[in-house]
Amino acid sequence: MENLQLIIPELFISIMIMFLLIFGVFKKNSSQLVYNLTTVSLVAALALIINLEAQIQSSLFNNSYNIDSLARFMKILLILSGIFVMLSSSKYIQISKISKIEYPILILCSILGMMVMISSNDLIVFYMGLELQSLALYVLASFNRDNLLSTESGLKYFVLSALSSGLLLYGCSLIYGFSETTNFNQIMVNTKEIEYGLTFGIVFILVGLAFKISAVPFHMWAPDVYQGSPTSVTVFFALLPKIAALTVFIRFLYIPFYELGDQWQMIIIFLSIASMVFGAVAAIGQKNLKRLIAYSSISHMGYALAGLSTGTTQGVQSSITYITIYLVMNLAFFSCLFMLKRNDEYYENIDDLSGLSKNHPLLSLSLLVVLFSLAGIPPLAGFFAKFYIFVAVINEKMYFLAIVGLLATVIAAFYYLRIIKIIYFDPEKEKFESKHNLGLKFTLVASTFFILAYFIYPSGIVDIISQININ
Amino acid sequence: MNFPILSSLILLPTIGALFIFFVRSSNSQYQSSKYVALFITLANFFLSLYLWIVFDKSIVDFQFVEEREWISGFVNYKVGVDGISILFILLTTFITPICVITVNATIKNRLKDFLIAILILETFMIGVFCSLDLVVFYLFFEAGLIPMFLIIGIWGGERRVYSAFKFFLYTLLGSVLMLVAIISIYWITGTTDVIKLYELGIDAKYQNLLWLAFFSSFAVKTPMWPVHTWLPDAHVEAPTAGSVLLAAILLKMAGYGFIRFSLGLFPDASLYFVPLVYTLSLIAIIYTSLVALMQEDMKKLIAYSSVAHMGFVTLGIFTMTQQGIEGSIFQMISHGLVSAALFLCVGVVYDRLHTRLINRYGGLVSIMPKYAIVFMVFTLGALGLPGTSGFIGEFLVLMGAFKKNILVATIASLGVILGAAYMLWLYKRIIFGKLINEDVKKMVDLKRFEIVTLWLLVLPIIFFGFYPEPLINSIEVSVANMIDMNDLDKINKLALGD
Numbered sequence: 015m016e017n018l019q020l021i022i023p024e025l026f027i028s029i030m031i032m033f034l035l036i037f038g039v040f041k042k043n044s045s046q047l048v049y050n051l052t053t054v055s056l057v058a059a060l061a062l063i064i065n066l067e068a069q070i071q072s073s074l075f076n077n078s079y080n081i082d083s084l085a086r087f088m089k090i091l092l093i094l095s096g097i098f099v100m101l102s103s104s105k106y107i108q109i110s111k112i113s114k115i116e117y118p119i120l121i122l123c124s125i126l127g128m129m130v131m132i133s134s135n136d137l138i139v140f141y142m143g144l145e146l147q148s149l150a151l152y153v154l155a156s157f158n159r160d161n162l163l164s165t166e167s168g169l170k171y172f173v174l175s176a177l178s179s180g181l182l183l184y185g186c187s188l189i190y191g192f193s194e195t196t197n198f199n200q201i202m203v204n205t206k207e208i209e210y211g212l213t214f215g216i217v218f219i220l221v222g223l224a225f226k227i228s229a230v231p232f233h234m235w236a237p238d239v240y241q242g243s244p245t246s247v248t249v250f251f252a253l254l255p256k257i258a259a260l261t262v263f264i265r266f267l268y269i270p271f272y273e274l275g276d277q278w279q280m281i282i283i284f285l286s287i288a289s290m291v292f293g294a295v296a297a298i299g300q301k302n303l304k305r306l307i308a309y310s311s312i313s314h315m316g317y318a319l320a321g322l323s324t325g326t327t328q329g330v331q332s333s334i335t336y337i338t339i340y341l342v343m344n345l346a347f348f349s350c351l352f353m354l355k356r357n358d359e360y361y362e363n364i365d366d367l368s369g370l371s372k373n374h375p376l377l378s379l380s381l382l383v384v385l386f387s388l389a390g391i392p393p394l395a396g397f398f399a400k401f402y403i404f405v406a407v408i409n410e411k412m413y414f415l416a417i418v419g420l421l422a423t424v425i426a427a428f429y430y431l432r433i434i435k436i437i438y439f440d441p442e443k444e445k446f447e448s449k450h451n452l453g454l455k456f457t458l459v460a461s462t463f464f465i466l467a468y469f470i471y472p473s474g475i476v477d478i479i480s481q482i483n484i485n
Numbered sequence: 486m487n488f489p490i491l492s493s494l495i496l497l498p499t500i501g502a503l504f505i506f507f508v509r510s511s512n513s514q515y516q517s518s519k520y521v522a523l524f525i526t527l528a529n530f531f532l533s534l535y536l537w538i539v540f541d542k543s544i545v546d547f548q549f550v551e552e553r554e555w556i557s558g559f560v561n562y563k564v565g566v567d568g569i570s571i572l573f574i575l576l577t578t579f580i581t582p583i584c585v586i587t588v589n590a591t592i593k594n595r596l597k598d599f600l601i602a603i604l605i606l607e608t609f610m611i612g613v614f615c616s617l618d619l620v621v622f623y624l625f626f627e628a629g630l631i632p633m634f635l636i637i638g639i640w641g642g643e644r645r646v647y648s649a650f651k652f653f654l655y656t657l658l659g660s661v662l663m664l665v666a667i668i669s670i671y672w673i674t675g676t677t678d679v680i681k682l683y684e685l686g687i688d689a690k691y692q693n694l695l696w697l698a699f700f701s702s703f704a705v706k707t708p709m710w711p712v713h714t715w716l717p718d719a720h721v722e723a724p725t726a727g728s729v730l731l732a733a734i735l736l737k738m739a740g741y742g743f744i745r746f747s748l749g750l751f752p753d754a755s756l757y758f759v760p761l762v763y764t765l766s767l768i769a770i771i772y773t774s775l776v777a778l779m780q781e782d783m784k785k786l787i788a789y790s791s792v793a794h795m796g797f798v799t800l801g802i803f804t805m806t807q808q809g810i811e812g813s814i815f816q817m818i819s820h821g822l823v824s825a826a827l828f829l830c831v832g833v834v835y836d837r838l839h840t841r842l843i844n845r846y847g848g849l850v851s852i853m854p855k856y857a858i859v860f861m862v863f864t865l866g867a868l869g870l871p872g873t874s875g876f877i878g879e880f881l882v883l884m885g886a887f888k889k890n891i892l893v894a895t896i897a898s899l900g901v902i903l904g905a906a907y908m909l910w911l912y913k914r915i916i917f918g919k920l921i922n923e924d925v926k927k928m929v930d931l932k933r934f935e936i937v938t939l940w941l942l943v944l945p946i947i948f949f950g951f952y953p954e955p956l957i958n959s960i961e962v963s964v965a966n967m968i969d970m971n972d973l974d975k976i977n978k979l980a981l982g983d
Contacts, residue, residue: 375598386631391657392624398556401620401664405559408668416668420661427657431634431650439638439646469624473557 017074020081023062023089024133027126030055031119038115045113052118053100056125060093071483077197078136080265083482085133087334088261092132095253095341096125098461101453102349103246109358110244112157120157121250124150128258135269137186137196140262144182144226147258148175154250155243167242174235175225182222188215189270201270213277219266220281226259227315228308230288240308245360248304249348252311253341260318260337264330267322275325282323287418289316294426303351303362306429307344310388313426314340320419321403324410331479332402338475339399339468346384346461352454353377356446364433369442378437380462387465389430390423395468402476489551490536491564491615494529494574495608498581501525502604505597519588522600526582526607533571533578540571542959545966547617547680556620560677563617568963569814572956573614573734573741576821579945580733581607583938584726587829590836590935591725592640599640599726606632606730613738619667619677619746626702626738627660633727633735641722648715648722655715659705666698670750682750683970689753696754699747706739709799710769713792720788721841725832728784732791732824737817740798744810744967748802752971755803762803763893769796770900777907783831783841786911787824790867793900794820800897801882809885810964815956816878819949823866823875826942830860833935834915837928843911848920853930857916859939864912866946868905873950 018025030052038048063086071082100121107113127146134140152175156168190196192212193204205212221232228236240248271278293313300306318340321333353374354361371378387396400423407416504525505518540548550565566574584603592599609632612625630653638649671677674685687695705712716736720728748755770793777789794816801813833856834849835841850857866873869880879901886894920926931939949956 391631392627397624397627401668404664405668405671408665409672413665413669416665417662420665421658424654424658424661428650428654431653434634435638435646435650438635439649472555477557 163242178225185218349458692754774903804885812881819874
């Protein structure tokens with residue numbers, strides 16, 4: 015029982031969910047208060063995680079729940095992103111009239127599910143975490159229930175996600191059938207020989223996971239859900255589920271299936287190339303910024319997968335670095351999106367940015383930095399993210415993947431440049447509001463500064479990540 | 486030497502840019518930001534001049550080397566100069582203040598942003614010329630795209646968007662393969678440190694592919710035929726200061742890269758690809774000269790002449806002889822001065838008449854005599870008249886080429902004649918002839934700041950034309966060492982069957 019202290023953060027969040035639910039029901043008009051309390055409890059959870067001993071490496075509950083350096087780092091990343099998402103979107107949910115007590119509580123539920131996913135070392139625990147986060151996300155996607163697009167996106171996400179969960183579960187059952195266990199470590203021991211059923215199981219699981227991080231060809235839901243959901247939910251979609259899904263990807267590929275590298279490597283390479291190229295090409299024609307960033311994130315996930323496909327520790331570390339920098343860039347991008355507000359209405363089309371630089375020089379500068387960074391132009395953080403990936407990929411002599419990936423960055427550069435062109439070269443439009451709440455401003459300034467100043471000390475994050483132990 | 490003089494050179498413009506950025510903007514202070522920029526760039530120029538004076542020209546090693554850990558265990562931030570790179574740094578710091586002076590007339594809106602872009606660009610340009618690590622080089626090389634893209638796109642002419650995109654995407658596409666090559670070099674040799682790589686050498690079996698990857702980047706940037714088409718567009722649409730920086734310095738990055746990396750790291754592959762480079766260079770020299778003859782737009786004409794001149798540069802580098810390489814470097818410096826001056830000259834008349842079409846002008850000699858004089862000097866410099874710096878470069882290149890291949894040298898010499906043809910014809914159509922156009926009569930002669938900037942460029946062009954010794958002195962040892970170290974002579978002899 016003394017091991018229970020290792021899951022104090024999870025327990026704390028569960029208790030906060032129940033407490034806030036009851037509190038919100040009994041206290042009238044408390045939506046804003048609950049929202050703030052949620053943010054505070056996330057900060058507290060972050061403190062609890064950091065407070066756990068860093069080097070600890072242990073598993074609980076009959077080796078089905080893992081507390082290791084990977085879980086620790088990913089959870090810190092997760093909760094930090096959660097806090098910044100909450101900070102930046104508080105004003106948005108008030109103005110969009112979706113400020114209800116359920117909203118922050120659902121976010122907490124989803125985060126709890128992701129934490130379970132990140133730590134899971136067992137098929138059943140993993141599936142439980144996955145469903146907890148997904149069910150909360152279905153509701154969040156359609157939270158603006160009077161809006162047709164929002165309900166559509168919720169329903170679409172639900173149907174497709176349920177399908178993929180079904181595939182995933184089927185894969186899990188196949189794996190169980192052929193390895194006689196659900197524990198990750200045990201699966202590795204029991205699956206020395208390759209059997210067809212096992213390969214099918216791996217494929218089904220990878221399909222399910224690819225759906226969660228919206229890798230091509232399982233990306234269909236992403237653009238619609240990104241566009242239809244309230245922006246505050248879109249930013250959540252763009253950041254947090256990616257962290258959890260990528261961690262699970264790492265765990266599956268590098269613990270139970272590590273020995274079966276030949277079986278999954280081609281699949282991951284295909285997913286990676288397809289995502290990089292398709293994401294870059296499809297984004298060119300987009301008019302809506304949220305839809306565009308959906309395609310852009312598909313493309314970015316392709317790069318993260320490219321790191322995983324190497325099958326080396328270095329590759330995994332480069333993927334984790336990539337996702338870290340990706341989170342910051344997307345956070346900055348969405349913070350800019352939250353600032354495009356005029357008369358209590360948010361604007362999200364690319365044309366609305368026309369001539370932004372004349373009226374809002376600082377906001378435009380941040381967008382400029384973010385977009386060039388997303389395009390991977392040095393010396394911004396986005397370049398280093400790609401750089402680490404390609405270092406890992408080329409080390410494995412996978413030149414084809416590297417060259418395709420780099421050519422995709424050139425294609426992708428085109429649509430990022432198009433936005434910059436609209437901001438800087440086009441005639442100006444009406445001004446947006448220039449007053450924003452402190453949390454949003456802080457998020458934008460902090461993330462932009464990170465992107466801009468990353469090159470001064472690039473070793474910082476890499477050093478932390480290089481201490482993560484995979485096996 | 487503990488004072489990090491090179492890092493100061495790199496950082497100073499950025500600090501200036503930050504200063505301008507944080508000063509509150511109002512119309513009156515636009516002027517002050519210009520003085521800040523001028524002060525910073527001049528300070529940088531004198532700092533680099535000091536660097537040139539204390540630089541020991543008789544030593545082959547890199548000097549003022551600074552090294553710091555950067556990406557831990559992988560890449561070190563390493564800068565240093567030898568006799569070749571110091572000249573390019575000097576050229577950069579000399580041209581940038583001139584660009585800052587010209588903003589007076591050419592930039593009407595967002596002066597502050599423009600100055601910031603120029604200063605940031607200067608940081609990157611100096612960084613390219615003194616980085617001694619491949620990754621650091623790549624970083625600076627690519628980063629320069631951002632400010633240049635904005636300079637063309639925000640302050641450019643009518644088709645600025647098209648040109649800016651073309652410039653950016655062409656260069657980026659060329660460069661990505663270089664990144665693959667750099668990372669591959671790291672995995673082959675275990676370092677990206679240029680000095681160490683010079684010592685280690687790269688296995689000949691990898692060289693050809695790596696050379697091609699670097700070539701794809703430098704060929705676009707040079708630009709060599711057939712990937713030169715972005716240059717005329719970018720030049721035509723960019724504001725005067727942008728054109729000047731593009732022609733004078735950005736193009737030289739590629740020539741510098743050819744010498745430092747293609748020759749230095751892949752000598753065997755360089756030799757292998759000599760016929761390719763000769764062919765492309767000759768096509769560039771002859772074809773683009775002919776194209777230049779047909780141009781009706783002044784800036785386009787000069788842009789095509791730049792391609793032709795850079796053809797001489799690549800030809801000279803790949804003769805792999807002392808004269809050829811020295812000639813190429815000299816040609817690059819000279820072209821940096823001359824083309825900058827020519828674009829400034831175009832800028833002068835464009836500001837007055839707002840057209841770049843050659844046939845709208847004519848007979849300027851009687852209205853703008855001072856302009857006619859300086860323009861004459863630059864025209865002669867561009868066509869390589871003895872007594873101007875252009876002559877020395879072309880002469881040395883051709884000398885190197887004659888040593889290697891008489892046919893190639895003969896064809897290249899034809900380019901000199903064509904160069905004289907289009908430059909003199911341009912001069913004739915603009916400066917002489919009848920004064921028919923009414924608007925032209927109202928044009929005023931050079932203003933004071935224009936006289937200053939243009940004469941600042943006349944002086945070195947003529948000075949180095951008569952006395953090239955300081956420049957040659959500076960590069961001689963480094964070039965000899967480069968040839969010596971890579972046994973280029975020996976390789977040459979083997980190839981020739983001696």
